[in-house]
Amino acid sequence: MNLLIDKWIPVSFNGESQRISLKKLLCDKQEQDWHIAVLRDDMDLAALQLLVCLVQVVLMPEDAKALKKRWSEPMSETDYEQAIQSFIDWFDLLHPETPFMQTASVTPEKGNKNWASLQKMFVGLPEKTSTSASSNGFFNTPNEIQAVHLGDAAIALFQQATNGFSLGGAAFSVGLKGSMPLTTLVLSENLRKTIWTNVLSKAFLMEKAPELLNAEIQKPTWVIAPHSNKQEGALHIGLLRGLFWQPAKIKLAVKDGLATGFFKNTGMCSIAGFWQHPHTPIDMLRLHTGNAKEKPFLSARNDLPLWGQMLSFFYTQSQVKLVDTQQEGTSCALVVQQYQDNSTWRGRDIKLAIGGYVKGGSAESLAGRRHETYSLSTDWENKSAEMLHLINIGLEVYKKLNAAMNKFALIAIDKGTLKAKESSFKKAVKGKARQAYFDNSESLMHSILRKLVWDDIASYQKQFADLARTIFEQIMMPYEHEPKMLQAIIESRAMLNNMLNKMGAVHE
Structure with missing residues (x-):
C-alpha cells in the first residue's frame, strides 16, 4: 500500500463511500466534491493533516504564484508522476526496508510478547494489552476494531505519532510537539483546495522558518533512525523528517491485506530544542522559558472551552489577557499566517478546523477530545x-x-x-x-x-x-x-x- 500511488484515501461522494488515490484527488479535472470519511472526527482531521504533509514535502511550490496556480486548478498527471518518483519507497507501508512510519527490523518476539492490539494505535480506544484508564476514552470494549484497511492504519500511525501520546509508557518518547497538541488547518471550497491552502511555499518557509529547509537531516525516521541513546537536535531535523516524525519503534502486523495489530520494541529518543511545526499555535512565553520539558505547543484544556483559546488559532498577539488565564505572545500556526499574508486569500473570510485531545490528570492520561470548526467573516484580520x-x-x-x-x-x-x-x-x-x-x-x-x-x-x-x-x-x-x-x-x-x-x- 503506497500512499503516493494506491487508492487509500477514504472519502464519501453523494453519500457513497470509496477510496481514491492522491493523484486522483489532486489531478481530477472534474473537481468532485469529496469529503474525508474515516472512523470519527479526530481521524478525519488526521487524514486531512496527513494529506497536507504528503503534498507539502513531495509537491512544495516555489512561491506564492506557484501556490496560487496549484490551488486554482488541478495539476497535470504528468507533473504529479514526475514529482513523486524520488519519494515512492518512503511512503509504502509494506516496503521491506523502509516501511512508512515503521521500523523494518522490529519482529515478533517469542510468544508475541511485543504484540499490541490494533486499538492501541487509535487514541482513546481500549485495547487488550493495557489496563490503563486513559485508554478508555471513546469506546466501551477492546474489540471494536480488530482489522482495518492499510489506508486507515497509515492515518492511525500518523495521528498517534504526531498528535497522540507515548506508545507504551516511558520507553517510548512522544512526538516533536509533546503530548496531545492542537492542530489548526484552514478549510477551503473543496478537499483539493483545502490541501493546497495548507501547503506552505518554499519562499514563505525561507522567510518564516528557514531552519526547516536548511536542516542537515531531511530523510524520515524510518530511513535514518533517531538516536536511541542521545538527544537529537531539533535544528538538525528537516521538514519531511519532522512532519512525519515517528518516535516509537513499531511494525504493523498484517493479515490478508489488513492491519491487525502491531509489534513494538523498547527504545526512545529525545529532542533538544524547538522544532516549529507549521500546523499548531505556539505559546511564545513557554518557548522562551528555556524549560526543555515544557513543549510550547498549545493543547486543549479541560478547564477551558475550545473557543476560550480561539484568539491563538487566528492571531499572533504581543499580549492577550483573558479571564483567569493569560496567553502572552501566542503565535498562530504558520498555515494561518500564510493564509493571512498571501494575496490569493487576502480579504476573504476564514474557516479553521481545530482538533486535539484533552489531557487528564497525568501527562499521558486522556480526558476527552475537542474538534470544532470556527468561521470568521471578511476583515477578520483586524478584529x-x-x-x-x-x-x-x-x-x-x-x-x-x-x-x-x-x-x-x-x-x-x-x-x-x-x-x-x-x-x-x-x-x-x-x-x-x-x-x-x-x-x-x-x-x-x-x-x-x-x-x-x-x-x-x-x-x-x-x-x-x-x-x-x-x-x-x-x-x-x-x-x-x-x-x-x-x-x-x-x-x-x-x-x-x-x-x-x-x-x-x-x-x-
Whole structure:
C-alpha cells in the first residue's frame, strides 16, 4: 500500500463511500466534491493533516504564484508522476526496508510478547494489552476494531505519532510537539483546495522558518533512525523528517491485506530544542522559558472551552489577557499566517478546523477530545480586539456560574446534609456546571460568529447569561424537593442573578 500511488484515501461522494488515490484527488479535472470519511472526527482531521504533509514535502511550490496556480486548478498527471518518483519507497507501508512510519527490523518476539492490539494505535480506544484508564476514552470494549484497511492504519500511525501520546509508557518518547497538541488547518471550497491552502511555499518557509529547509537531516525516521541513546537536535531535523516524525519503534502486523495489530520494541529518543511545526499555535512565553520539558505547543484544556483559546488559532498577539488565564505572545500556526499574508486569500473570510485531545490528570492520561470548526467573516484580520471582548464575555459568565455553584455547595454542606462528602459534592456540582456550559457554549459561540455584529454586544452578553441561568436551574432540579437544600438554592440563585445583572445581562 503506497500512499503516493494506491487508492487509500477514504472519502464519501453523494453519500457513497470509496477510496481514491492522491493523484486522483489532486489531478481530477472534474473537481468532485469529496469529503474525508474515516472512523470519527479526530481521524478525519488526521487524514486531512496527513494529506497536507504528503503534498507539502513531495509537491512544495516555489512561491506564492506557484501556490496560487496549484490551488486554482488541478495539476497535470504528468507533473504529479514526475514529482513523486524520488519519494515512492518512503511512503509504502509494506516496503521491506523502509516501511512508512515503521521500523523494518522490529519482529515478533517469542510468544508475541511485543504484540499490541490494533486499538492501541487509535487514541482513546481500549485495547487488550493495557489496563490503563486513559485508554478508555471513546469506546466501551477492546474489540471494536480488530482489522482495518492499510489506508486507515497509515492515518492511525500518523495521528498517534504526531498528535497522540507515548506508545507504551516511558520507553517510548512522544512526538516533536509533546503530548496531545492542537492542530489548526484552514478549510477551503473543496478537499483539493483545502490541501493546497495548507501547503506552505518554499519562499514563505525561507522567510518564516528557514531552519526547516536548511536542516542537515531531511530523510524520515524510518530511513535514518533517531538516536536511541542521545538527544537529537531539533535544528538538525528537516521538514519531511519532522512532519512525519515517528518516535516509537513499531511494525504493523498484517493479515490478508489488513492491519491487525502491531509489534513494538523498547527504545526512545529525545529532542533538544524547538522544532516549529507549521500546523499548531505556539505559546511564545513557554518557548522562551528555556524549560526543555515544557513543549510550547498549545493543547486543549479541560478547564477551558475550545473557543476560550480561539484568539491563538487566528492571531499572533504581543499580549492577550483573558479571564483567569493569560496567553502572552501566542503565535498562530504558520498555515494561518500564510493564509493571512498571501494575496490569493487576502480579504476573504476564514474557516479553521481545530482538533486535539484533552489531557487528564497525568501527562499521558486522556480526558476527552475537542474538534470544532470556527468561521470568521471578511476583515477578520483586524478584529482581534473584538474577538477578545467576546471571549471575555463568555468566560466571565462562566466564572459567575462557577461561583454560584460553589456557594450552593458550601451552603448545602453547612446545613449538615453532606458534611462527610464535602469535597466530592462540591467537585461534582461544579464539574457538571462546567461541562454543561462548555458543551452548550460551543454551539452558542458558533451561532454568534456566523452573524457577528459588534453593535449588538448586549445581546451576546444576554445569550451567555441565559445559558448560565438555564444550566443552573437544570443542576438544581434534583434538589428542589429537599427542604434542607432550599436555602442553598435560593441564595446561590440570587447570587448568580445579581452578578449577571451587574454585567448588564438582566434577567427578564
